[in-house]
Amino acid sequence: MNARKVTPGSSRQSPTPLQVINRAITEILEKDKAVLEKPMKHWLEDIVEYIKRAEDKERKKGENTSVVAEVSTQQLVTKQDISDIHYSLSKQLDGIVHTVNAALYNVEQSTIELNMLKEVTYKVSKRIGKVNKATIKIADTTQLYCDALS
Secondary structure, eight states: OOOOOOOTTOOOOOOOHHHHHHHHHHHHHHHSTTTSOHHHHHHHHHHHHHHHHHHHHHHHHHHHHHHHHHHHHHHHHHHHHHHHHHHHHHHHHHHHHHHHHHHHHHHHHHHHHHHHHHHHHHHHHHHHHHHHHHHHHHHHHOOOHHHHHO
């Protein structure tokens, strides 16, 4: 049999056991076509066919494994991208929450200042009203300013 061994410098892989068996049976079929009996010949041909199907399955299995590895890599990349997006959105939301808190604090302070301004405005308007009344009394009755205020 012509089974080759792989040397460290060669790029060719050693044949699988099924390939060795396939090669041997194929050689037997080619050399001894006339000598083989029909049942034996059919049996060997069935073995060769089985070996080809098994190799096809192994090849497809290897392709599927590489596809699974590629999908797994894509899943990892997608997961990392989603993680990065999540981190970025979290930072943006933290900034928005900070801004909204500052705005609410400013609204609260403005409301307090506005209430204080209302009180002062009310007090000033009362005093202006008293002064106006006193001015009218002084003008009408020629009273002194001190007397008009009481």
